[in-house]
Amino acid sequence: MLLDNIRSLYNTGSILRTADAAGVERVVLCGITPRPDQGSRQRRAIAKTALGAEESVAWEYQADARTALVSLVADGYQPVAVEPSPQAVNLFEWTPTWPVCLVFGHERDGVSPNLAPHVETVIRIPMLGQKRSLNVATAAGVVLYELLRLRLYGT
Numbered sequence: 001m002l003l004d005n006i007r008s009l010y011n012t013g014s015i016l017r018t019a020d021a022a023g024v025e026r027v028v029l030c031g032i033t034p035r036p037d038q039g040s041r042q043r044r045a046i047a048k049t050a051l052g053a054e055e056s057v058a059w060e061y062q063a064d065a066r067t068a069l070v071s072l073v074a075d076g077y078q079p080v081a082v083e084p085s086p087q088a089v090n091l092f093e094w095t096p097t098w099p100v101c102l103v104f105g106h107e108r109d110g111v112s113p114n115l116a117p118h119v120e121t122v123i124r125i126p127m128l129g130q131k132r133s134l135n136v137a138t139a140a141g142v143v144l145y146e147l148l149r150l151r152l153y154g155t
Contacts, residue, residue, distance in 0.1 A: 001144075002072065002079075004065040004115065005031040005106040006136055009042060013049030014137035015104075020053035022144040025099075027057055028072070030065035031112075037061070069103065069118045077101035081111045081119045082143055084133050088124035091146055098151075102143060107136050 001024055006012055012034045019027050029035050036046050036054040046054055062068035073079055078097045081088075082104055103119060105111035111119065125134060125142050134142070 001026070001102045001104070001140070002028045002030060002065060002069055003033045003104050004112055005109075006033040006104065007106070008136075009034045009045035010049045011107075011135065011137040013046040013054065015140045016046070016050040016053040016057050016059065018137070018141045018144055020050075020057045022148045024057060024144065027059040028068045029059060029061045030063065030068055033061075035059075035061050065112060066114045066118065069101070069115055072101045073118060078121070079103055079119045081105070081115070081122045082124070082139055083110050083122050084124050084127065085110075085122060086124075088122040091123050091125050091143060094121065094123050096147060096150065100147060102140070102147075104136055104140060107133075 001019060003012070003015065006015070012029070016027060034042050034046060036043050069079055077099050079101050080096070080103065082102055103111055103115060123143070125139055127133070
């Protein structure tokens with residue numbers, strides 16, 4: 001999983017906690033995404049929601065998301081951006097190719113334009129309400145658990 005320019009310490013912690021619960025292999029934190037190694041304030045805020053997952057989930061920091069994604073693709077991962085775009089494939093109609101690297105970008109701006117050429121697929125979570133969007137940590141949980149369901153039980 002690659003997190004690019006996620007601004008909230010609590011979103012980072014929540015995503016790490018959900019990644020632990022879903023058995024994610026590793027999380028790559030990029031750009032301005034807060035990290036547990038950035039000082040005591042950052043560590044405490046992330047730990048508040050991660051509840052120890054910042055220690056149990058393998059995570060790494062790479063400043064440049066494009067470089068990180070190119071490396072993951074070279075390692076055989078299918079890069080999949082999660083965006084609330086009408087042109088994206090519905091999460092529940094998508095068939096993943098394993099291993100998958102989920103790419104989450106900034107909540108308002110989405111995945112950085114320099115990542116687009118390196119993303120094979122864009123998926124979206126179906127939305128029925130007025131807002132048509134979820135908090136990035138919630139979106140990560142929805143997608144991770146759909147992948148976990150597919151991995152454990154198939155289609």
